[in-house]
Amino acid sequence: MQLIGMMDSPYVRRVAISLHVLGLEFEHRSISVFRQYDEFAQINPVVKAPTFVDDDGTQLIDSTLILDYLDRKVPAARRLMPEEAQERTFALRVNGFALAAMEKTVQQVYERQLRPAERQHEPWFERVNAQMHAAWTVLDQLVAGRDGWLCAGRITQADITAAVAWRFNQYMLPGCADPARYPAIAALSARAETLPEFVATPLD
Template sequence: MKLIGSNTSPYVRKVRVVLAEKKLDYAYELENVWSGDTRIHESNPLGKVPCLVMEDGSTLYDSRVIVEYLDTLSPVCKLLPPNGRDRVDTKTWEALADGVLDAAVLVRLERTLRPPEQQSAAWIERQFVKVNAGLAVMARDLGDSPFCCNNHYSLADVAVGCCLGWLSFRFPEIGWRDDFPNLARLFDKLSERPSFKDTVPHG
């Protein structure tokens, strides 16, 4: 397998963490989708990373699709319950974490791709409302539990950890650590795992 990705993408990091937890071998190819000479469309028509290229040349895209597939490849560290409400709850946590990221990424794109005079303060504020609301729900639903779902490590924690890590990387001014100390405790615990240590965003 080959993963096409970026060291700054939280969605790519989620896939890399899962690959590490599952102890799966893969090649890693860096791609800047914003570069004029990017070739990402040859593998993903949506022009996004992560993109997983299979042994037969077929591709998977969208991090949620990729990690769900990867969890079936090895019995090591099962990250998704097999079915039922537990599986739905885990995927809902993932959707929430990814949704917070989606909103924060839109803010970053607005600020970095548009000149200041063309940026929409109302648009940015709308996205930050989503970020703050999502973080509040994460903290509420985590409560005093050691992990997001059923008191054990799962894909929910991978998604939340990658989300919080990217917010710290790109938006250090968001005071989620002070506002939600239980999320900070979870993040610090996750950050001790080799899979998280080896995929800290940079660039």
């Protein structure tokens, strides 16, 4: 198995961490969609990270689709998406708002770091920032009051995705989301980042 993409992408990192948690061996190819565009295009002409290539040559893109594929490689009891309906629904809710927070963080980074200053549109930036904070607010409410991992009595994709989203935001937009404003998600992420599977896949 090969995972192609940089760990500074939260989408690449959530797949890498999940592979470690699932106990699936893989090769990580740290290729940038910006600095190594042509090299990436030789693997995947769409140049989208993460790109996953299985041992039989199967190629998948989009982290959520890759993770669904990987979950089917292990017994049901080990899958990162819970099988029980209520817990699965909760995990889907957490994943959805965490992915929204990721997306809105990425959009702000691109707007400020890639778009020329004279072409930046402040009303749009403010809207995206408000959407990001709305996602954190809902996510913090979902996480608050839950002891241990979020569902199924073990670490699941809900924990991984929420923790990765928060760490990415704090790294890329320091000071934008105050941990004191979102204490539950900040605590969950801090706890997850001490796990060997997270330590093995540093963002920076």
